[in-house]
Amino acid sequence: MSEVKQQLWYTEEHEWVERIEDGKVRIGITDFAQHQLGDIVFVELPEEGAAIEQGAEVGTIESVKTVSDLFSPVTGTVLRVNETLETTPELVNESPYEKGWMIEVEISNDVEEALGKLLSADEYERLTAEG
Template identity: 45%
Template sequence: MSKLFSKEHEWVDVLNDDIVRVGITDYAQQELGDIVFVENPEVDETVTANESMGTIESVKTVSEIYVPVSGVVVKINEELDDEPELVNTNPEDEGWLVEIKITDREGLTNLMNREEYQNFIENGGE
């Protein structure tokens, strides 16, 4: 399955039946500018779709990270502790944020495919 996207500019990559990897989109990192710090949730923390699960700090601003699906955090990208700039250089691969064991697969149906997301940002992305 290819990546899915939220209106808050996060992406979701379904790794298997119940584990997804989440990050911010290339569009989001361009809007933020140079990332200097990422505050992720803790492993075993329960997260709820469309609620904040952490923050990303750039030289311009601090932004909330909204979780696109509900579940439990099973892994965080610890490389971001020392190299937050991975979110800038490779946001949709090495710059991933967390892996979540989803509790409601139905939440995936609320997300957009890449083409729908491109149309969304071309039309203002708000």
Template identity: 45%
Template sequence: MADIPTDLKYSKDHEWVRPSGNGKVRIGITDHAQRQLGDIVYVEQPKSGDSFESSEPFGSVESVKAVSEIYMPVGGTIAAVNEDLNSDPEYLNTDPYGEGWIVQVTMSDPKHLDDLLTAAEYADYIREEAAD
């Protein structure tokens, strides 16, 4: 089973969200997602200041297997991007919940967090997805 930290929120598109105070969150892809993708070789990221609606694609991850879009789990404006991923995209494989964060977002509405899954709900979701 994939690693699913209990202090994060999750989307059905396999992104995680970590509140970091002042209406900001860090976003990355889940351990489950990186396992499905395999070795990640490139991450396309937005620019600071770009704004996105919830569920809108904001970048992509390229692995040796495929290219996959990354979807914004909450609406808001990009406050920071993880520049380390430009030279070390493998952080998404080796540390998806730490050094592998992708963007920091200033949320347009903190209530968007209420629409996301808890760790237990996400675990159930990936079990159901695997059974289909």
């Protein structure tokens, strides 16, 4: 069974969102997603300073099985990229919620409204249980 953290928000595309400070969030892929992908060998992420839109593709994740798109759960500006993933993409498999985070974003609209469009941990658990 995949780990789902209660304090995070989730998307149907299997990204997680963590509020890190006022107006800022950290984003990655879920434990469920990394299990589905298998061994991750490459992660392509947006540049710092890039404007991103909710639902738009912001990168790719390549595993030994497939290449998957990474979608943004929020609209905003990329503040930070986890550069460690360039040389050690396997961190996404080993620690998807801690060391394997992907980007930090400053949300450009109302934070509560943006997070309100996402799934709660309970909703995400139901989604992955059905899959």
